[in-house]
Amino acid sequence: MFGSLTNFESLFEEFRRMEQQMDQLFGSGTQPPAIRSVARGTFPPINVGAAADGIDVYLFAAGLDPKSIELNIQRNLLTVAGERQVPVNENATYYRQERFSGPFRRVIALPEDVDPDRVEAKYRDGVLQITTRRRESAKPRQITIA
Amino acid sequence: MSDKQEVSKRDSTEIERTDRDSSFVMLPPADVFEDAEGITLQLDIPGVAKDRLNLQANKNTLLIEGTARIEMPQGMEALYADVRSTLYRRSFVLSDELETDKTEANLKDGVLTVRIPKRAELRPRRIEVRAG
Numbered sequence: 001m002f003g004s005l006t007n008f009e010s011l012f013e014e015f016r017r018m019e020q021q022m023d024q025l026f027g028s029g030t031q032p033p034a035i036r037s038v039a040r041g042t043f044p045p046i047n048v049g050a051a052a053d054g055i056d057v058y059l060f061a062a063g064l065d066p067k068s069i070e071l072n073i074q075r076n077l078l079t080v081a082g083e084r085q086v087p088v089n090e091n092a093t094y095y096r097q098e099r100f101s102g103p104f105r106r107v108i109a110l111p112e113d114v115d116p117d118r119v120e121a122k123y124r125d126g127v128l129q130i131t132t133r134r135r136e137s138a139k140p141r142q143i144t145i146a
Numbered sequence: 147m148s149d150k151q152e153v154s155k156r157d158s159t160e161i162e163r164t165d166r167d168s169s170f171v172m173l174p175p176a177d178v179f180e181d182a183e184g185i186t187l188q189l190d191i192p193g194v195a196k197d198r199l200n201l202q203a204n205k206n207t208l209l210i211e212g213t214a215r216i217e218m219p220q221g222m223e224a225l226y227a228d229v230r231s232t233l234y235r236r237s238f239v240l241s242d243e244l245e246t247d248k249t250e251a252n253l254k255d256g257v258l259t260v261r262i263p264k265r266a267e268l269r270p271r272r273i274e275v276r277a278g
Binding site: 044047056061 | 177178179189191193194218220224226227229255256
């Protein structure tokens with residue numbers, strides 16, 4: 001009758017299996033996070049992509065006034081700051097308030113070879129796309145053999 | 147019995163996750179509020195343009211679906227990604243007093259606003275209290 005309570009071996013098996021599943025989902029967890037990394041779910045979500053000639057940063061920040069976005073680069077440190085004010089309707093009953101409201105600031109450490117003088121940014125459909133270029137000397141170059 | 151169902155459900159989401167771009171669905175954050183005239187929903191769906199938004203309101207359900215289009219140079223590799231999919235989907239069960247035929251929607255800078263009015267005859271009426 002109490003077989004399932006005394007059979008610890010299979011219980012530990014079960015835990016081990018769950019741990020493995022978690023590791024598969026969230027990475028091995030052995031790599032410590034970067035010093036400027038933030039907790040999951042921080043506004044706005046960011047993607048960073050690398051190509052041969054540059055690095056692109058995408059901020060998924062809907063409902064911003066592009067003029068209010070403050071964008072700075074110092075060497076390879078990119079800082080994006082701004083504020084999103086979601087107006088609250090005083091006469092309404094709120095069932096859900098999941099959208100971020102308030103000031104935000106994120107610092108993104110780009111690779112060292114980014115040229116801080118050639119950075120462009122555009123805001124479309126709620127996505128801020130920042131395009132950077134690598135310094136000429138850092139680009140992979142084909143060397144011709146004489 | 148119910149344990150088994152849980153496990154099989156979890157397995158299927160894992161399969162969805164490995165096939166990132168095509169089938170992993172993101173749940174966009176939403177604000178939902180109600181006033182005397184109707185219900186308003188606001189959702190953040192950054193990257194979705196008007197032509198890639200699918201909004202369906204039938205008698206019972208409101209379905210919001212959108213695909214984000216992100217301009218990316220060829221051969222780009224992800225160094226870091228908070229957003230691992232391009233598909234947003236969220237649905238809500240509606241109630242009888244809402245007039246879904248008169249649903250209005252507006253998409254601006256990745257914020258979708260949906261307004262569903264209440265039937266006029268079902269709007270709350272203020273009841274006068276007379277001093278006797």
